[in-house]
Amino acid sequence: MAGLILRRFEPADASQALEAEAEFATGPDVFLPGFDEASDFSSWLGKVDHVRAGCHERVGWLRAEYLAAWVGDELVGRISVRFEGDPGLLEQVGHIGYVVRVHHRGRGYATEMLRHATVVAREGGLGVLVVGCAEDNAASATVIERCGGVLSSRFLHQGRPFRRYQIPAQS
Numbered sequence: 001m002a003g004l005i006l007r008r009f010e011p012a013d014a015s016q017a018l019e020a021e022a023e024f025a026t027g028p029d030v031f032l033p034g035f036d037e038a039s040d041f042s043s044w045l046g047k048v049d050h051v052r053a054g055c056h057e058r059v060g061w062l063r064a065e066y067l068a069a070w071v072g073d074e075l076v077g078r079i080s081v082r083f084e085g086d087p088g089l090l091e092q093v094g095h096i097g098y099v100v101r102v103h104h105r106g107r108g109y110a111t112e113m114l115r116h117a118t119v120v121a122r123e124g125g126l127g128v129l130v131v132g133c134a135e136d137n138a139a140s141a142t143v144i145e146r147c148g149g150v151l152s153s154r155f156l157h158q159g160r161p162f163r164r165y166q167i168p169a170q171s
């Protein structure tokens with residue numbers, strides 16, 4: 001897809017990143033994982049640096065990369081690649097977390113983001129990505145399958161049926 005760029009978050013992204021975070025405030029998804037409303041964007045960037053370096057602030061946090069998806073000057077989504085951490089947690093939540101802002105959905109952005117993330121995963125040392133997806137999340141299942149995801153199992157996460165897919169990392 002022309003025009004979609006994935007890159008690390010920067011201080012200058014504060015306004016759009018906080019706007020996006022606020023859009024997700026009332027739903028089950030988050031735009032800035034681990035963001036503390038009582039804090040500010042630069043603190044969140046500091047947290048991300050820690051997690052990126054594998055310095056967990058609490059048990060279960062994983063070494064991870066957080067990337068912002070931009071189309072032109074608009075922040076359209078966020079994707080996380082979790083490289084390692086608590087094996088039980090990784091087994092449940094998988095290596096990938098991603099969201100696209102509501103008014104940017106249905107344009108192939110998540111598909112492009114996940115494709116790119118399979119390359120980031122390879123660079124970070126993963127051979128195969130495990131990606132979890134709620135059974136009723138048809139949009140995410142479509143994206144995962146389009147990126148080469150093969151259904152490997154079904155499981156319950158917090159009482160909710162989930163699918164587990166495997167996607168080969170790409171170079």
Ligand SMILES: CC(C)(COP(=O)(O)OP(=O)(O)OC[C@H]1O[C@@H](n2cnc3c(N)ncnc32)[C@H](O)[C@@H]1OP(=O)(O)O)[C@@H](O)C(=O)NCCC(=O)NCCS
Binds near residue numbers: 108109
């Ligand atoms: C899942 C999500 C990331 C998809 O983002 P997106 O940018 O809209 O995804 P894409 O445009 O790349 O592809 C979505 C595909 O699913 C399809 N789709 C959307 N809703 C669907 C539905 N209810 N049933 C079947 N297919 C559906 C779309 O039509 C599209 O396929 P198409 O290109 O053939 O039309 C986005 O909906 C989102 O952020 N959801 C909330 C967070 C979330 O669920 N994250 C994933 C956790 S596993």
